[in-house]
Amino acid sequence: MNVTRADRHRLKAIISDRGAPQKHVWRATIILATADGCGTAEIMRRSGKSKPVVWRWQARFMAEGVAGLTRDKTRKPGKQPLPTTTVQRVVELTLGPPPGEATHWTGRMLAKAAGVSLRSVQRILEAHQLAPHRIRTFKLSTDPKFVEKFTDVVGLYVDPPAHAVVLSVDEKSQIQALDRTQPGLPMKPGRAGTMTHDYKRHGTTTLFAALNILDGTVIGRNMQRHRHQEFIRFLNTIEAQVPVEKSIHAVVDNYATHKHPRVRQWLARHPRWMFHFTPTSASWLNAVEGFFAKLTRQRLQRGVFRSVVDLQVAINRFVADTNADPKPFAWTADPKRVLAAVKRGKQTLESVH
Secondary structure (H helix, E strand, C coil), X not given: CCCCHHHHHHHHHHHHCXXXXXXXXXXXXXXXXXXXXXXXXXXXXXXXXXXHHHHHHHHHHHHHCHHHHXXXXXXXXXXXXXXXXXXXXHHHHHHCCCCCCCXXXXXXXXXXXXXXCXXXXXXXXXXXXXXXXXXXXXXXXXXCCHHHHHHHHHHHHHCCCCCEEEEEEEEEEXXXXXEECCCCCCCEXXXXXXXXXXXXXXXXXXXXXXXXXXXCCEEEEEECCCCHHHHHHHHHHHHHHCCCCCEEEEEECCCHHHHCHHHHHHHHHCCCEEEEECCCCCHHHCCHHHHHHHHHHHHHCCCCCCCHHXXXXXXXXXXXXXXXXXXXXXXXXXXXXXXHHHHHHHHHHHHHC
16 A cells, blocks of 8 residues: 555544544544554554454555545435325325224324335324324313403412412322232333332322412321311311411312312301312312322332321321422413413314314
8 A cells, every 4th residue: 555645644634633524534544554554453443443444445545545535435325205295195194084993093004094114104204293193181171260260379379468378278089008919129220110010909098288389388187088077177287287367378179078068167267268269170270289299209109008007107208308398389380371372272172163
């Protein structure tokens, strides 16, 4: 191999250039090592490439010089792209009803109907951001006083009244004490933790909880049932823990227990209390639902409980840990955007149906 002084200068310039592509750098390294009399094994060690790669670029240099190292050979063109009509047909099929009794299109069903490969269907769906295998759930409130109730509740979150405590109150019912039929295995590198799909039931409990919007603390109490009797007992628990000089504004949903005549009588005997009802089908407005979701994810979902007492102890410890490091609730959504989204949703439903 004849490497001239000019060739050496150009090859060293490629290696020292920080902006040069790495493929040009290791190609130049192969040629310089060859010119220095290194064997194939040493050239492979310096460049980090295999023996066929070393031989290929040595032959390229001998045929085309330094210019051949900085140019990739053209490859044969791949398959022709799908016709626009085929792509449009796949999109139209996806947006339309599936055949027979199927509830949604699958990739193989689309490939068979359009006469193309499954991979082609997958590329078309990805390019058009279509996912027929997925579905999102929703529920629009039909409460005629939605705007009024929404404004009332959000107003409490954003601008709570002075000398008052704002509580988000609700119950998480039918929490099951589930024990696994076999012990699980811990997580290790390359393998997720395991637990059996079947379980043993040991009873249920109901957690009544009240989230303090201002400081993030939670008042919780476990009970066997969630009737109006248990709800009144929980209200008495809150009454005993909130300073007497403060009024109490409670955000509650439209569960029948919260509107029971006995509950109304209790409220009449406690004038510092005021209930603020969320709109129907809008439990997402109740801030304590976030605490329930956190409890489910972090403690209940993978928990193993051999009795209802074990379950209640675990819940009480979780409430205590939350109160040890509380985080005030902060409403961040723009109320105008929420109301506009609800309005658009109702208009869309009316136009579709």
